[in-house]
Amino acid sequence: MPELPEVETVRRGLEPHMQGAKLSEVRLHRPNLRYPFPEHFAQRLDGAEVLRLERRAKYLLFYLDTQDVWVTHLGMTGRFQVNDSPEDLARYYHAAAPDEKHLHFQCLATLPEGGVSRIDYYDPRRFGFMLLLKPDELYESKWFKGLGVEPLSDELTPAHLLEMAHGRNVNLKALLMAQGGPKGGIAGLGNIYVCEALWRARLSPDHKASALKPKEAASLIEGIKTVLEEAVASGGSSISDFAAASGELGYFQHRFCVYDRKGQPCPRNDGGVIERKVHQGRSSFFCPVCQT
Known part of the structure; x- marks a missing residue:
């Protein structure tokens, strides 16, 4: 499934072609994706101007001059492609x-x-889907209500992470994968980049959230932001069917330190061998020597 860096890569690829553009000749070649297309979807997009493109968590948001927001989730294999040749x-x-x-x-x-x-x-x-929502109902809808802070924003701080972790009887992997919750959460973090961020912070996915110390929280926040920024700069990770809007493949998968590297030596050359473990139905990859 495309994660935050991949969705941000798509947004950046579409922006030069779509921001300020008028949409026309809208065609749907089936009645549904994961859900049915909104009623009169093609007619409501036809003639609309795209005022701006944003991303929230793993959603693309096209703000239209019709006072609609065209929301797209790429699901597991969804992708946009720009074609502009004659x-x-x-x-x-x-x-x-x-x-x-x-x-x-x-x-x-x-x-x-x-x-x-x-x-x-x-x-x-x-598994992807498209919606049309009004701006004033967007963040009250079931898809966006309760989403946590954006991981690349200034809102994600060590203090925020410590507040999320306080008194929580879950491991760090579960804490970071939660998109929201009563104590807040981090929106858009997915399995690949959680594994990579934990490795950078030298923290085990099994580390108890409530035992997180301030210094560890600072290291983890730095790991999250750094790995996401590097992944976006690399065009995301092209595993499964992901490609950017230009059709180009990302290459961050060549820089994975632990993800999908079971049985390989830890890049820190500490004698550790990458292991795989399942948390909440998702594969975690980690080094048992340097991640504690």
Whole structure:
């Protein structure tokens, strides 16, 4: 499943082609993805201008001049692709139907200066979805209400993490994977980057949350922010079917220190061998020597 760096990579790839653009020729090639498309979805997008693109956790938010917010979650295999060659555009104007099995949504995006791009959305497993919400109901909806702080924002501090962990009888892996909760949470952190951040902080995924010390919290926050920033700079991790909107693959997977490296030596050369363990149904990878 695309995680925060991958979704941010997609947002950045779409922004030059879609921010300020007018949408037209909206086509749906099936009635649903994970959920049915919103009622009159194509008609409500057609003619709308994209005022700005944002990301919240793992969601893409397209703010439209119609006072709608077009929300997209990529699910496990969803991806946008930008096509702006004359050949691509000519085929779009003349083709009656897509010739690709997993192409479910298309539209044209025309910038004020005249550039036109064809925006395609593919999703082989169809676990992604698209919504239309009003701005004033967005953060009261079931998808966004209760989401924690953004991990790359100034809101995520060691103090916030210590407050989250205080009195919690869970391990650090579970604490970091929770997207919200009564004591807050961290929105958008996924399995890959939690494993990598814990390794950087030298903390075991089994470390008890309530036992977290201030110095450890500071190391963990630094690990979270650093690994996410490096992953975004690398275009995300291209595992499964992920690709950026340009079609290019990310390459952060080549820099994994523990994720999916079971049986390999720890990069710290401390004599440790990477182990795998299951937490809450997800694989954790860690070094038993340097992570305590």
